[in-house]
Amino acid sequence: EAQVTQNPRYLITVTGKKLTVTCSQNMNHEYMSWYRQDPGLGLRQIYYSMNVEVTDKGDVPEGYKVSRKEKRNFPLILESPSPNQTSLYFCASSSSGQGEQYFGPGTRLTVT
Amino acid sequence: GENVEQHPSTLSVQEGDSAVIKCTYSDSASNYFPWYKQELGKRPQLIIDIRSNVGEKKDQRIAVTLNKTAKHFSLHITETQPEDSAVYFCAASKARGSGNTGKLIFGQGTTLQVKP
Numbered sequence: 001e002a003q004v005t006q007n008p009r010y011l012i013t014v015t016g017k018k019l020t021v022t023c024s025q026n027m028n029h030e031y032m033s034w035y036r037q038d039p040g041l042g043l044r045q046i047y048y049s050m051n052v053e054v055t056d057k058g059d060v061p062e063g064y065k066v067s068r069k070e071k072r073n074f075p076l077i078l079e080s081p082s083p084n085q086t087s088l089y090f091c092a093s094s095s096s097g098q099g100e101q102y103f104g105p106g107t108r109l110t111v112t
Numbered sequence: 113g114e115n116v117e118q119h120p121s122t123l124s125v126q127e128g129d130s131a132v133i134k135c136t137y138s139d140s141a142s143n144y145f146p147w148y149k150q151e152l153g154k155r156p157q158l159i160i161d162i163r164s165n166v167g168e169k170k171d172q173r174i175a176v177t178l179n180k181t182a183k184h185f186s187l188h189i190t191e192t193q194p195e196d197s198a199v200y201f202c203a204a205s206k207a208r209g210s211g212n213t214g215k216l217i218f219g220q221g222t223t224l225q226v227k228p
Contacts, residue, residue, distance in 0.1 A: 033216070040221075042201055043156065045218075048214040090156070097213055097215075100161070101156075103155035106155060
């Protein structure tokens, strides 16, 4: 089954404790992205990747890091999480930069 | 930077009526405009998209129109049904050089409620 998976689905953590949210896709897609969703602000792109070892900043990259060492995986790293990073995070993949985005199930992160 | 404005933020219609959601974009180089639907507690899913070389596209009860001169595009849903109730997001992107960047700017979302 073609899918995008994210882990964990829910996470409560404390300020400053490094965390990683994993994202994996089995569709051999070149493009992958991370978004955060906040009420009234819609979906905002954090980082995107056009292929292995090729990443670029989206609209809200501050406080986040990503890596793309393998085509199928695109982890999101929060080196020192802060309460303003409390949000719903979605990973997505697509076969082209202007094609359908396939979203993962989402990760709800709470930073206290 | 590029910006996408979406209106209205909430929309309530009676079952069977039409619903229209409008978006404006700031970057005239934008050439790809998808619409996503997100049901409560679910992930966003693409429902329709349009490219800048086309003025209108239809798929059963949904249609999207694009006005490049005015830099706005709209989603039209006819004969609305309760299962159309969801949050709808518009988005815009542009190709950089000879390839696509993958950068996608979303609007703020419209919560559509279809009352039976």
